Amino acid sequence: MDINMNEMIKDCLFFGMVISIFAYGFGKKLKDKWKLPIFNPLLIAILTVIAVLLALGIEYESYYASAKYLSYFLTPATVCLAIPLYQKLSLLKKNIKAILLGIFSGAMTSMGSVFLLSYLFQLSHEQYVTLLPKSITTAIAMGVSEEMGGIVTITVAVILVTGILGNMTAEITCKVFKITDPVAKGVAIGCASHSIGTTKAMEMGEVEGAMGSLAIVVAGLCTVVFISIFAQFM
Amino acid sequence: MKYIKQFSIILFLSFLGECLKWCIPLPIPASIYGLLLMLFGLIFKWIPLHSVEETGMFFVEVMPYMFIPAGVGIMNSWLELKGMLLPVIVITVGTTILVMAVTGKVTQYLMKKEEKKEGKVL
CATH class of the missing domain: 1.20.5 (Single alpha-helices involved in coiled-coils or other helix-helix interfaces)
Structure with a gap:
């Protein structure tokens, strides 16, 4: 049989979405079986899709021709992040000053340290702005990286690794730096490693989890405000 | 009907976000304007929580799926x-x-x- 897979897939309107969703389901199964943070469903899904595309000789563009309908919903989904934030607003009220300043210092540390290291490694402006939003949630970072002229796909990969790393090191980091308060723990984890890290915070406790998810959105917004200043440094 | 209504409010806010992005010359993605509109809408009760909650939380829950295409772009x-x-x-x-x-x-x-x-x- 002589069918050109790439040509066929290019014309398929549902291939991209179907394979993406199945790959994510596969990732979830692996995660349920071995509860290791490295088996992050999103990471597994991405690697699985890449493997399938390479094995079948399908180009990324052909896959994206139908997978783009999945990305299309990213804007409305990001808009909806306001809903869980609104629901947790009362938690913020009690320690508002400490939490907001904590997140602010985290966002500044993130961008400041990325700047310093990028400068040391003599990265180009494009590479630098690709890495700048690395600590924030993918939904916001993708848009920011694009607006700044970064390489969005690398931004996504780096964010993913950041999240998994945060998830794996959260407990030991809190221990070493003597971060014992549940509110501070949650804020730290959410600010440094967004939603993938926050899954760990949720395992630690309810307060940690709630603070983590609050920090995700606030750190994202804080980064949006200051990133254009940082982008001019290099 | 309920879900279509919720869905249309969310899409409408996304569209308003795009309009704001077009009007305001800042490197801020449309989704952020939409997020802030939704947040202030909820705080000031212009948008009652129940009019967006189920569909909104569904969107938040399935969000990881939406990162797959960009991730594969690597x-x-x-x-x-x-x-x-x-x-x-x-x-x-x-x-x-x-x-x-x-x-x-x-x-x-x-x-x-x-x-x-x-x-x-x-």
Whole structure:
């Protein structure tokens, strides 16, 4: 049989979405079986899709021709992040000053340290702005990286690794730096490693989890405000 | 009908976000304007929570799926990534732990300070 897979897939309107969703389901199964943070469903899904595309000789563009309908919903989904934030607003009220300043210092540390290291490694402006939003949630970072002229796909990969790393090191980091308060723990984890890290915070406790998810959105917004200043440094 | 109504409110806010992005010359994605509109709408009760809640939470829940296409795009950016692999690894590992430590320490310190202050007043 002589069918050109790439040509066929290019014309398929549902291939991209179907394979993406199945790959994510596969990732979830692996995660349920071995509860290791490295088996992050999103990471597994991405690697699985890449493997399938390479094995079948399908180009990324052909896959994206139908997978783009999945990305299309990213804007409305990001808009909806306001809903869980609104629901947790009362938690913020009690320690508002400490939490907001904590997140602010985290966002500044993130961008400041990325700047310093990028400068040391003599990265180009494009590479630098690709890495700048690395600590924030993918939904916001993708848009920011694009607006700044970064390489969005690398931004996504780096964010993913950041999240998994945060998830794996959260407990030991809190221990070493003597971060014992549940509110501070949650804020730290959410600010440094967004939603993938926050899954760990949720395992630690309810307060940690709630603070983590609050920090995700606030750190994202804080980064949006200051990133254009940082982008001019290099 | 309920879900269509909720869906249309969310899409309408996304569209308003796009309009704002078009009007305001800042490098801010449309989704952020939409997010802020939704947040202020909820706070000031222009948008009742029940009119967006189910569909909105569904969107938030399935959001990881929407990152897959961009993530797979790494296969096209592999060459660019290869050229900066070492800096990327150092920056990713180093800053993640640093940010977590700083954020946690600052938040904890400020909370303790606040508590002490409250203690003195009482």
